[in-house]
């Protein structure tokens with residue numbers, strides 16, 4: 001238990017190298033990868049998310065914690081695959097067409113990955129056809145659309161319309177976000193959820209699988 005708490009603390013402080021070393025030691029000592037993930041890393045990332053929501057930590061701290069999470073996941077991934085632990089689902093994420101802002105989108109991606117969801121990142125300036133294709137190819141359950149410009153937030157509706165036209169609307173939950181986006185706008189365009197920050201985006205995505 002103390003070792004799980006220690007790894008969680010290293011993750012929260014963004015100590016990627018020390019965390020990676022400790023994860024390797026735990027695996028070598030026979031601790032199941034699933035326990036390391038669920039009883040230490042996901043809890044640590046959740047604590048970072050809660051602090052972010054309360055403005056107790058800020059973007060740089062979240063990014064370095066997420067980077068530490070990724071370094072630990074790189075080590076855990078083969079062991080998780082061997083032990084048959086499957087991701088709980090798949091999300092497709094992007095910043096929509098015309099929009100090149102990706103810092104918030106990357107945060108959302110990393111926080112959602114921290115909940116055990118497989119995330120396919122389509123990058124920025126993403127066209128609706130590419131999103132529809134990615135949903136089909138990856139059998140995705142969740143779509144996450146980010147927009148930072150008032151001139152691009154409208155494209156989120158075009159993506160939702162394209163998903164409806166492709167007959168995929170019942171297969172996916174659609175989440176929207178980004179600075180100009182609001183709860184009312186999300187309802188108006190037919191999204192399933194609006195979340196104001198990366199931590200609540202991760203909570204909402206996870207809740208879709210509860």
Ligand code: B1M
Pocket residue numbers: 059098099100101102103104105107108143144145146147148149150151175176177178179180195196197198199201
């Ligand atoms: Co741009 N930019 N920018 N910019 N930029 C803004 C957004 C702006 C508000 C600045 C301003 O004028 N005050 C303004 C938009 C105005 C508007 O539309 N109302 C603006 C503009 C105008 C532009 C250009 C048009 C400038 C120009 O060229 N004339 C241009 C557009 C380029 C384009 O996209 N086509 C442009 C370019 C750029 C840079 C390339 C220089 C750079 C982006 C670099 C990058 O992302 N790799 C940039 C930056 C850095 C910003 C600001 C300063 C910071 C954005 C940021 O990363 N914030 C921004 C001003 C500001 O916000 N203070 C600004 C930190 C990030 C963590 O927050 O992205 O909001 P954010 O994400 C949050 C939440 O919104 C939420 O979670 C995140 C964290 O909790 N969230 C989601 C985001 N996506 C979500 C999805 C979800 C859920 C939650 O579910 C799916």
